Amino acid sequence: MSEKTKLGLFEYDVKNGLGLISYNVDEHEHAHIIVDTKKCGDCDSMMCVWGCPAQCYMFRDVGLDEMKFQYEDCVECGTCFLMCTDGALSWNHPRGGFGITYAYG
Amino acid sequence: MDEEVDFDVIIIGCGMAGMACAAQLLKEGVEGDRILVVDRGEPIGAKNLSGGILWGRELDELEDIFPNWEMDNPGIERYINHKKIGFLSSEDAFIMEGKFASWDGIGGTEEPSMRTGWSVLRAKTDSWFAEKLEEAGVFIMPGIKIDQLHIDGLDHTSYTARDLTSPADDAGKGAAQKWRIDNADPEIINAIREGRICGIVQDGEVMTSNVVVIAEGSNSILTRSYAFDSMLHAQSRHGIILGVKEVIHLGEDVINSRFGCFSGDDERPPSGMAMEAALAIYDDMAEKAWAEYPVTAGQVPRAGGWLYTNRDTLSIGVVIQLDSLPSGIHTYDMLEAYKSHPAIAPLISGGETVEYGAHLVPEYGLNRMPDRLVRDGAVVIGDAAGLVYSNGAVIQGQNYSIHSGKLAAKVIAKCIESGDFSKKSLGQYKKDLDASYVMRDLKRFKTTAKFLADDANYTWVPKFMGKMFNRVVREIGEEKITVEKQALRLRKEMRRKDKKTKKGMGLLNLLRLGMMGRKL
Numbered sequence: 278m279s280e281k282t283k284l285g286l287f288e289y290d291v292k293n294g295l296g297l298i299s300y301n302v303d304e305h306e307h308a309h310i311i312v313d314t315k316k317c318g319d320c321d322s323m324m325c326v327w328g329c330p331a332q333c334y335m336f337r338d339v340g341l342d343e344m345k346f347q348y349e350d351c352v353e354c355g356t357c358f359l360m361c362t363d364g365a366l367s368w369n370h371p372r373g374g375f376g377i378t379y380a381y382g
Numbered sequence: 383m384d385e386e387v388d389f390d391v392i393i394i395g396c397g398m399a400g401m402a403c404a405a406q407l408l409k410e411g412v413e414g415d416r417i418l419v420v421d422r423g424e425p426i427g428a429k430n431l432s433g434g435i436l437w438g439r440e441l442d443e444l445e446d447i448f449p450n451w452e453m454d455n456p457g458i459e460r461y462i463n464h465k466k467i468g469f470l471s472s473e474d475a476f477i478m479e480g481k482f483a484s485w486d487g488i489g490g491t492e493e494p495s496m497r498t499g500w501s502v503l504r505a506k507t508d509s510w511f512a513e514k515l516e517e518a519g520v521f522i523m524p525g526i527k528i529d530q531l532h533i534d535g536l537d538h539t540s541y542t543a544r545d546l547t548s549p550a551d552d553a554g555k556g557a558a559q560k561w562r563i564d565n566a567d568p569e570i571i572n573a574i575r576e577g578r579i580c581g582i583v584q585d586g587e588v589m590t591s592n593v594v595v596i597a598e599g600s601n602s603i604l605t606r607s608y609a610f611d612s613m614l615h616a617q618s619r620h621g622i623i624l625g626v627k628e629v630i631h632l633g634e635d636v637i638n639s640r641f642g643c644f645s646g647d648d649e650r651p652p653s654g655m656a657m658e659a660a661l662a663i664y665d666d667m668a669e670k671a672w673a674e675y676p677v678t679a680g681q682v683p684r685a686g687g688w689l690y691t692n693r694d695t696l697s698i699g700v701v702i703q704l705d706s707l708p709s710g711i712h713t714y715d716m717l718e719a720y721k722s723h724p725a726i727a728p729l730i731s732g733g734e735t736v737e738y739g740a741h742l743v744p745e746y747g748l749n750r751m752p753d754r755l756v757r758d759g760a761v762v763i764g765d766a767a768g769l770v771y772s773n774g775a776v777i778q779g780q781n782y783s784i785h786s787g788k789l790a791a792k793v794i795a796k797c798i799e800s801g802d803f804s805k806k807s808l809g810q811y812k813k814d815l816d817a818s819y820v821m822r823d824l825k826r827f828k829t830t831a832k833f834l835a836d837d838a839n840y841t842w843v844p845k846f847m848g849k850m851f852n853r854v855v856r857e858i859g860e861e862k863i864t865v866e867k868q869a870l871r872l873r874k875e876m877r878r879k880d881k882k883t884k885k886g887m888g889l890l891n892l893l894r895l896g897m898m899g900r901k902l
């Protein structure tokens with residue numbers, strides 16, 4: 278290899294992968310994760326954004342001034358709950374019968 | 383036996399731990415219709431994801447309930463007889479491999495002849511296990527999520543599931559973090575934390591049992607909510623890894639020829655390969671991230687990659703230590719970078735991704751297990767109990783889960799006989815677990831977690847391995863020197879590169895790593 282490989286310097290569209298999972302999305306009033314976005318304003322590290330494998334959290338990484346959260350694409354991994362140390366998250370599994378269905382796992 | 387309860391045992395979660403517990407209870411003579419297994423997935427297995435290789439022959443003991451499991455379970459894909467361990471850096475890949483005739487399990491070898499590892503796809507394995515349990519008479523209820531346990535004498539409407547998992551309005555940060563439940567009446571709090579657990583609450587309806595087995599896996603909400611573990615403890619990201627995975631369809635023939643696999647016969651499933659690698663491939667991503675988000679500058683993402691062959695698909699993914707992730711790097715980009723590494727890309731080329739997913743692994747070992755595994759009327763098993771071992775080359779969680787489920791079942795069966803379900807009687811489970819290979823392994827390898835959390839393994843070590851091998855085997859007209867000299871020269875060169883490497887490859891550090899490495 279003559280030139281140094283620049284690995285990973287691209288923006289991968291994770292929605293391609295998410296499109297392959299089957300979801301049964303619950304209504305908003307039963308959202309399994311609730312984000313108190315008021316608390317996000319002074320959050321420098323935004324660890325939920327970087328940790329979430331399903332791009333449910335969008336904020337300054339995509340040029341937004343305000344945290345935009347959507348639970349619909351969530352793969353129910355629990356990462357965001359561990360990443361947010363500011364007490365902005367109420368996390369639970371979706372109600373029985375809702376959320377993702379893996380066919381392989 | 384207490385005839386007033388709906389079930390002798392209610393098991394929450396039909397993953398590896400829960401299903402094994404139910405099967406062992408049957409073996410101990412507990413009637414199927416006295417056992418209820420509830421799971422939030424529908425069908426069973428729909429929420430489950432592992433790497434994954436199932437190691438060990440734990441299932442043999444459950445052959446009565448899971449007959450011919452190796453051949454008949456559609457999620458047991460290939461047996462492993464080919465293992466690779468690698469070090470990947472941006473430029474190089476140094477991969478060691480072994481192919482073992484004894485792992486074919488057909489005899490005629492000096493080493494014990496046994497098949498002991500299988501690639502598995504959990505959505506498929508788990509629904510088969512559930513089907514067999516159902517055939518044996520166990521009640522299985524899929525699509526039911528439990529978020530409250532029934533506590534003796536406590537009205538479950540006096541608090542809600544959201545109270546257990548939501549930050550309080552006056553929530554602090556870190557150690558001062560408060561949850562809504564912390565503001566409840568002290569009597570309620572005390573009942574939730576210390577009362578006798580005697581059933582589950584489902585949609586406002588109570589189902590009672592003598593014992594509740596919590597087998598809820600790594601997102602152990604009930605375990606923390608009901609104070610087996612402290613919330614603060616449970617919310618820490620230390621020792622937790624996130625696995626991000628794709629299943630890629632290649633077709634059986636391509637896999638057989640590309641990976642040199644045997645195609646299977648009447649007695650054996652097809653054979654397969656399992657590869658894990660330490661990754662030092664995120665330099666460029668990290669540098670860009672550090673410049674954009676100085677808040678975590680200098681933090682090296684510690685990750686490993688894996689690739690396993692299934693029957694007609696590959697499981698490929700990265701495991702990321704969550705406490706190492708710097709701001710500026712998306713976890714899914716880390717998977718993409720691994721997939722596009724020159725040593726990996728050709729292995730998956732021509733394949734079609736059929737599934738994407740992610741799941742947590744509680745890799746913390748003994749350093750961070752829940753405070754207790756037993757309460758009056760309840761036990762915790764499997765991932766919820768933190769029973770996972772990893773040394774970088776393998777993850778073992780499924781076999782430990784199965785084993786913990788069996789041990790719990792044996793104790794529960796005795797408690798059913800004696801009619802005593804106190805934490806003292808059920809506590810025998812913890813003692814048996816301590817005496818079993820599960821806890822002995824975890825104890826013996828306590829330092830492994832430290833070793834795995836050392837930046838060296840994700841920075842200079844993979845680079846050093848790649849460069850060393852490259853220089854020792856190449857012929858580009860340079861003067862040949864001995865391996866020892868080469869190593870010293872390379873170390874000197876690499877230490878010149880930056881301060882961090884200089885320190886990392888310092889003598890003391892090498893000694894420290896060596897000491898830890900010896901104990902793997």
Ligand SMILES: Cc1cc2nc3c(=O)[nH]c(=O)nc-3n(C[C@H](O)[C@H](O)[C@H](O)COP(=O)(O)OP(=O)(O)OC[C@H]3O[C@@H](n4cnc5c(N)ncnc54)[C@H](O)[C@@H]3O)c2cc1C
Binds near residue numbers: 400422600626
């Ligand atoms: C990426 C990755 C790679 C891995 N690789 C390996 C490997 O190669 N080898 C290995 O041995 N292990 C591996 N593991 C670990 C292994 O997957 C786990 O240790 C194992 O699955 C744990 O089994 P369990 O039964 O405790 O939990 P799970 O298998 O997670 O089962 C928990 C069950 O509980 C259900 N549940 C949860 N909460 C509720 C609720 N409130 N109500 C009702 N049901 C509920 C879930 O639907 C699920 O079915 C890996 C894990 C990951 C994430």
Ligand code: SF4
Binds near residue numbers: 314326336360361
């Ligand atoms: S980590 Fe917490 S506070 Fe920070 S942006 Fe994410 S949700 Fe908001």
Ligand code: SF4
Binds near residue numbers: 353354357
């Ligand atoms: S649980 Fe996982 S997938 Fe869902 S929002 Fe949180 S980090 Fe994203």
